[in-house]
Amino acid sequence: MKIKTASEQIAESLKEDIFSGKFVPGAKLKEKEISELMSVSRTPIREAFRILQSDGLVEISSNKGVQVVNIMEEDVVEVCELRMILEIHCIKKIIKILDEDDFLRLEEIVKKTEEMLIKQDYSSYYTHSINFHEYIMSKCKNRRLYSAFLNARNSIRCAQMVLDKDYNSLKKSTEIHKKIIQSLRERNLGSSVKLIRQHLEDNCKIMRENLRSQTTIQ
Numbered sequence: 001m002k003i004k005t006a007s008e009q010i011a012e013s014l015k016e017d018i019f020s021g022k023f024v025p026g027a028k029l030k031e032k033e034i035s036e037l038m039s040v041s042r043t044p045i046r047e048a049f050r051i052l053q054s055d056g057l058v059e060i061s062s063n064k065g066v067q068v069v070n071i072m073e074e075d076v077v078e079v080c081e082l083r084m085i086l087e088i089h090c091i092k093k094i095i096k097i098l099d100e101d102d103f104l105r106l107e108e109i110v111k112k113t114e115e116m117l118i119k120q121d122y123s124s125y126y127t128h129s130i131n132f133h134e135y136i137m138s139k140c141k142n143r144r145l146y147s148a149f150l151n152a153r154n155s156i157r158c159a160q161m162v163l164d165k166d167y168n169s170l171k172k173s174t175e176i177h178k179k180i181i182q183s184l185r186e187r188n189l190g191s192s193v194k195l196i197r198q199h200l201e202d203n204c205k206i207m208r209e210n211l212r213s214q215t216t217i218q
Helices: 006-020 031-038 042-054 073-094 100-118 122-138 143-160 167-185 189-217
Strands: 058-061 065-068
Touching: 006 031, 006 042, 006 122, 006 143, 031 042, 042 058, 073 122, 073 143, 073 189, 100 122, 100 167, 122 143, 122 167, 167 189
Parallel strands: none
Antiparallel strands: 058 065
8 A cells, every 4th residue: 555645644634624614615725824733844735735736626826825726606517417427327337237245335335424414524424425426436347437537526525515514405315325226226227317317416406506695695
């Protein structure tokens, strides 16, 4: 296993802070403060910022410094459209080859999602939630499609920051994941595609509504 450099470890820590909402969209990341907080020199901090920039999580400019990327409505729409194309294609390809081990793995992910929801650990909830979809994509056995999904993962997690954190709404999302597993287990392609499409459309609608409400408040 490759040992992560100091800058990579710092980038991972900052990434989790972004995904958890500690650093909201538009927030400035101050090199001096982070350096003092983590008790490291500024050099790995600057390198970590460049890693986050390449991951599409921050913007670096000479006049504004380092800022967490702002989430726009068009970003949400683009991410949702990309997921729709990738995941529906994958479902069609793998539905006949998934086995019981796959279903048990998906159920295990859903169980972890439910545990995080009970704890109200929303950052971990969303991590496991996207892991559910990532596992499905990994079974497609198409490196380029899987890579496209992974490249969009950070954008997906950023978009999830504006998802509703209402318990009942998130519980409903988890129940849909269970229905998707059941549909896949039954080899019901029509139902599986319908559930995935409705699931993604519902999430997209919620994110767009939340973004609009935040814009109105501002």
